[in-house]
Amino acid sequence: MAGVTALTFAALWLPLLGAVLAPFLVRVLGANAAWLLALAPLLAFAHFASLLPVIAGGEVITGGYAWVPSFDLRFSWLLDGLSLTFALLITGIGTLIVLYSGGYLKGHPDQGRFFSFIFLFMGAMLGLVVSDSLLMLFIFWELTSTTSFLLIGFDHEREAARRAALQALVVTGGGGLLLLAGLLLIWSTTNATDLSTLLQSGDLLRGNPYYLAILILILCGAFTKSAQFPFHFWLPNAMEAPTPVSAYLHSATMVKAGVYLLMRLNPVMGGTPAWETLLPLFGGVTLVVGTLLAIRQTDLKLQLAYTTVSSLGLLVLLTGFGAPYAIEAAALYLMAHSLFKGALFMVAGIIDHETGTRDITRLRGLKAAMPLTFAAALAAAISMGGLPPFFGFLAKEEIYAALAHADPRSIVFTLVAVGGNALMFAVGFAVALKPFLGPVLATPKHPHEAPPLLWVGPVLLALLGLMTAVFSATAHHYISSPTASAIRGSASVLEISLIPHVGLPLLLSALTIALGTLAYWRIDQARLAMATVLRKLGPGPDRGFDYFIVGLIRLSMRVTRFVQPGRLELYITCTFLCLAAILLVPLWLYGEMPTLPVWPRQVQIHEWAIFLLAVLGLFSVVIARDRLTAIVSLGIQGFSVAIIFLLFGAPDLSFTQFMVETLSVVILALVMTRLQLSPTDRRPLGQKMFDGCIAIACGCGFALLLMKATQGPFNNALTEFFNTYSKTIAHGANVVNVIIVDFRGTDTLGEIAVVAITGLAILALIRIRAQTERKLAENDPDAPEGLGVERP
Amino acid sequence: MNTLIFRTITPVLTALMLLFSVFVLLRGHNEPGGGFIGGLIAASALAIFGIARGVGAVRRAIVFHPLAISGAGLLMSCSAGLLSVVFAVPFMTGLWIYPEIAGVEVPLSTVMLFDIGVYLVVVGAITSIALALEEREIE
Numbered sequence: 001m002a003g004v005t006a007l008t009f010a011a012l013w014l015p016l017l018g019a020v021l022a023p024f025l026v027r028v029l030g031a032n033a034a035w036l037l038a039l040a041p042l043l044a045f046a047h048f049a050s051l052l053p054v055i056a057g058g059e060v061i062t063g064g065y066a067w068v069p070s071f072d073l074r075f076s077w078l079l080d081g082l083s084l085t086f087a088l089l090i091t092g093i094g095t096l097i098v099l100y101s102g103g104y105l106k107g108h109p110d111q112g113r114f115f116s117f118i119f120l121f122m123g124a125m126l127g128l129v130v131s132d133s134l135l136m137l138f139i140f141w142e143l144t145s146t147t148s149f150l151l152i153g154f155d156h157e158r159e160a161a162r163r164a165a166l167q168a169l170v171v172t173g174g175g176g177l178l179l180l181a182g183l184l185l186i187w188s189t190t191n192a193t194d195l196s197t198l199l200q201s202g203d204l205l206r207g208n209p210y211y212l213a214i215l216i217l218i219l220c221g222a223f224t225k226s227a228q229f230p231f232h233f234w235l236p237n238a239m240e241a242p243t244p245v246s247a248y249l250h251s252a253t254m255v256k257a258g259v260y261l262l263m264r265l266n267p268v269m270g271g272t273p274a275w276e277t278l279l280p281l282f283g284g285v286t287l288v289v290g291t292l293l294a295i296r297q298t299d300l301k302l303q304l305a306y307t308t309v310s311s312l313g314l315l316v317l318l319t320g321f322g323a324p325y326a327i328e329a330a331a332l333y334l335m336a337h338s339l340f341k342g343a344l345f346m347v348a349g350i351i352d353h354e355t356g357t358r359d360i361t362r363l364r365g366l367k368a369a370m371p372l373t374f375a376a377a378l379a380a381a382i383s384m385g386g387l388p389p390f391f392g393f394l395a396k397e398e399i400y401a402a403l404a405h406a407d408p409r410s411i412v413f414t415l416v417a418v419g420g421n422a423l424m425f426a427v428g429f430a431v432a433l434k435p436f437l438g439p440v441l442a443t444p445k446h447p448h449e450a451p452p453l454l455w456v457g458p459v460l461l462a463l464l465g466l467m468t469a470v471f472s473a474t475a476h477h478y479i480s481s482p483t484a485s486a487i488r489g490s491a492s493v494l495e496i497s498l499i500p501h502v503g504l505p506l507l508l509s510a511l512t513i514a515l516g517t518l519a520y521w522r523i524d525q526a527r528l529a530m531a532t533v534l535r536k537l538g539p540g541p542d543r544g545f546d547y548f549i550v551g552l553i554r555l556s557m558r559v560t561r562f563v564q565p566g567r568l569e570l571y572i573t574c575t576f577l578c579l580a581a582i583l584l585v586p587l588w589l590y591g592e593m594p595t596l597p598v599w600p601r602q603v604q605i606h607e608w609a610i611f612l613l614a615v616l617g618l619f620s621v622v623i624a625r626d627r628l629t630a631i632v633s634l635g636i637q638g639f640s641v642a643i644i645f646l647l648f649g650a651p652d653l654s655f656t657q658f659m660v661e662t663l664s665v666v667i668l669a670l671v672m673t674r675l676q677l678s679p680t681d682r683r684p685l686g687q688k689m690f691d692g693c694i695a696i697a698c699g700c701g702f703a704l705l706l707m708k709a710t711q712g713p714f715n716n717a718l719t720e721f722f723n724t725y726s727k728t729i730a731h732g733a734n735v736v737n738v739i740i741v742d743f744r745g746t747d748t749l750g751e752i753a754v755v756a757i758t759g760l761a762i763l764a765l766i767r768i769r770a771q772t773e774r775k776l777a778e779n780d781p782d783a784p785e786g787l788g789v790e791r792p
Numbered sequence: 793m794n795t796l797i798f799r800t801i802t803p804v805l806t807a808l809m810l811l812f813s814v815f816v817l818l819r820g821h822n823e824p825g826g827g828f829i830g831g832l833i834a835a836s837a838l839a840i841f842g843i844a845r846g847v848g849a850v851r852r853a854i855v856f857h858p859l860a861i862s863g864a865g866l867l868m869s870c871s872a873g874l875l876s877v878v879f880a881v882p883f884m885t886g887l888w889i890y891p892e893i894a895g896v897e898v899p900l901s902t903v904m905l906f907d908i909g910v911y912l913v914v915v916g917a918i919t920s921i922a923l924a925l926e927e928r929e930i931e
Contacts, residue, residue, distance in 0.1 A: 651824040652824045652825075652826070652829070655816075655824055655825070655829050656828065656829050656832065659829055659832035659833060659836065660832065662836055663832060663835060663836055663839070663918065663922075666836065666839050666840075666843075666922065667839075667918075667921065667922060667925065670922065670925035670926055671925060674925045730886060730903070731821070731886075731888060731899065731901070731903075732821040732822060732903075733821070733822040733823070734820060734821055734822050734823055734824060734825070734826070736824075736826075737820045737821055737825070737826040737907075738821065740826060740827075740828070740910075741820075741821075741826070741827070741903050741906050741907045741910070742884075742886050742903050745873065745884045745886075745903075745906060746873070746883070746884050748869075748906075748910060749869055749870065749873060749884070749906075752865070752866060752869060752909070752910050752913040752914070753866060755862075755913050755914060755917045756859075756862045756863065756865070756866050756913050756916070756917055758917060759858075759859060759862055759916065759917025759918070759920045759921055760859060760862075760917075760920075762920075762921045762924070763859065763920050763921065763924050766921075766924040766925065767924070
């Protein structure tokens with residue numbers, strides 16, 4: 001078992017290794033680096049495939065390493081039918097996508113960076129689906145959002161790509177935060193930190209008083225990630241990404257993360273009325289909205305994107321439907337969809353790459369030029385349409401077997417599914433047939449068959465769609481049944497094969513095909529009709545997102561302007577007012593005023609002298625004619641205080657105080673000359689009185705607080721501890737220094753980091769100021785009229 | 793401020809102050825002193841030198857950019873804390889060795905390394921600010 005653990009760990013790291021190596025390999029080998037890079041996901045695929053017989057035998061593989069033992073956090077994974085299927089899809093399709101990207105972005109100056117991003121995503125997604133620890137699941141979840149952001153915005157010089165990337169990040173990342181809240185709620189109410197514990201605890205979650213809150217938070221996470229209505233809008237916009245990304249992230253893998261989460265939690269959260277209402281409802285609406293919007297599009301990728309939205313809706317619907325066969329149908333459709341949609345996206349990319357356009361109204365008659373691509377497209381479309389002998393057919397039969405019952409709820413959802421499937425059938429064939437059949441239309445580029453790097457992906461996926469259906473018993477044994485069992489939480493065996501069973505499902509299939517053919521026939525009219533309807537409906541959630549972002553920016557601008565009007569005087573006034581309030585108000589409010597100290601009877605003559613010197617310094621600050629005198633006088637006062645420290649037994653403190661005072665005078669004098677302030681203080685009298693009051697309040701506050709602190713009973717436990725152990729443990733006689741560098745050394749480390757950063761920041765400020773002297777002159781209260789802003 | 797006396801005496805004064813700052817730094821574990829105070833003394837020394845002889849002279853004298861010195865100090869303090877990892881004791885545990893150098897037992901420790909780091913951070917950060925401010929006077 002130790003071997004499996006180490007190998008699984010290695011397989012999880014392989015994509016990240018690819019991410020590191022990709023830029024170098026691409027620099028050396030160019031696009032052909034794809035052949036070598038594809039080995040990384042291929043090896044991971046081989047490892048996961050080798051686990052198939054064990055998992056098919058009903059075993060669950062868990063493993064991992066301690067991460068933060070004191071918090072009971074582990075880097076741990078859980079491999080059962082569901083996560084293994086996902087892992088195989090991610091690494092398998094990932095291998096093909098790496099090859100495809102090699103051809104698609106051949107000669108692109110940033111191809112290495114692109115590969116890095118793809119591999120990073122692959123690593124994140126793989127981690128997400130195998131995670132056992134809840135926190136790890138969340139971290140990988142957000143990593144997929146982040147990498148998706150990088151990939152959508154890959155072409156970062158285009159405004160649309162940047163907007164789409166940001167939108168996807170805001171929607172999926174925001175949903176991720178809600179998911180985190182849900183997971184923390186699970187954690188704190190059940191004490192379960194990993195999925196395997198949760199899955200074994202049966203009704204722990206369903207009986208939880210916070211069940212509904214947890215459910216809603218998790219659904220928010222899953223629905224945003226899996227683009228359910230009304231969060232669907234980011235997915236079509238994400239088509240700004242290069243096509244390999246659309247095929248990989250936004251059809252086959254990442255968008256299924258939400259569905260994965262729902263399937264994963266089905267055994268512990270499913271089956272409740274809320275679950276069986278919310279999931280089919282949102283899934284059903286998404287299915288219908290997605291297909292209707294897909295009809296409207298003329299761009300090949302957008303058509304496919306909207307059908308992906310509806311397919312995700314269908315998966316959510318099935319996961320939450322609750323009838324027999326529904327889970328099995330979801331498992332079958334999950335696989336079928338990844339195969340045919342991945343292939344169709346790659347085909348759309350090939351057409352775009354070879355002809356220079358993706359507009360379905362401008363593409364005709366490519367069959368002769370691109371026979372292999374056409375074959376792959378046709379095979380994928382047949383699977384998507386649910387026709388034999390492809391895997392999609394099995395999925396569709398199972399869906400109808402699950403939905404078609406006599407109760408009203410089932411009838412409604414059956415109608416929804418039939419309508420949605422019929423429209424998907426029409427769109428699928430429109431994408432796969434229209435560009436290839438008919439008379440040849442002129443395209444921006446002269447079309448010819450794609451290079452092998454491009455066609456190997458779609459052809460293999462399409463073939464796989466056929467093979468899995470023909471050898472359905474094997475596919476079920478190794479993949480579908482273990483997946484369904486994991487989703488259901490108990491053993492489930494699939495038997496459906498290509499041999500048609502006469503019955504209601506077959507009838508519904510026939511109806512779907514008839515309706516779909518009709519829609520395909522009339523697709524141009526349907527497109528125009530939908531366009532009219534959408535125009536009448538007005539702006540959708542996509543526009544709403546823009547309003548939301550603009551509003552957010554305006555709000556933060558307003559808040560920033562309110563709290564930071566840009567006048568230094570105002571900041572300092574506010575800071576010291578707050579300081580005075582913090583010092584004085586609690587003392588007064590809680591009646592903690594100190595008793596006034598008794599004036600000591602015997603004051604030595606030299607003590608009097610020092611005291612007088614301090615007061616003298618203070619007065620000369622106040623009456624000083626120019627600023628330089630005031631600064632130096634402040635130094636006199638500070639030195640007197642330092643002498644007082646020295647007299648009363650704090651040599652270290654006094655030592656430091658001397659140095660700080662000296663440097664303050666030097667630096668303040670430098671600052672004054674540097675800022676070119678006028679040498680005298682020209683504040684009006686009223687202002688001076690006000691500022692003086694604040695200063696007195698702060699000073700009195702500090703004095704009172706210190707008096708109070710020294711009047712309380714003194715706990716000398718720490719003093720004794722340090723005196724006792726300073727020499728014995730830390731080998732130092734100077735307790736102050738030993739505390740600074742040894743006992744509380746970590747504090748000091750933080751402090752010197754602050755000192756270093758402050759130095760950096762001040763240097764930057766001074767340098768910036770040198771360049772924008774005039775702009776910042778507004779901060780100078782003595783600036784001549786016309787430059788400054790109005791006085792408060 | 794640039795009197796002849798000031799300009800003449802500054803190099804000697806700066807050298808003395810720097811020497812004193814190292815003395816204060818090294819004796820800090822047993823007598824009043826330490827990295828922070830030592831760093832402040834050294835920073836004042838460099839500031840004075842800068843006022844008397846110009847920023848360029850200081851920059852030439854200390855070779856590295858003050859912030860680089862500061863960063864090196866931070867790295868040194870951090871590493872002093874991390875050294876304990878090698879000996880499987882918690883972060884920042886003080887480690888001591890007593891090698892004999894020329895017949896004298898010299899106590900060396902990660903704590904001292906840490907304090908030298910503090911010294912360098914303080915010197916670097918404050919000198920960088922002071923020099924940046926002084927630079928303007930020269931122009």
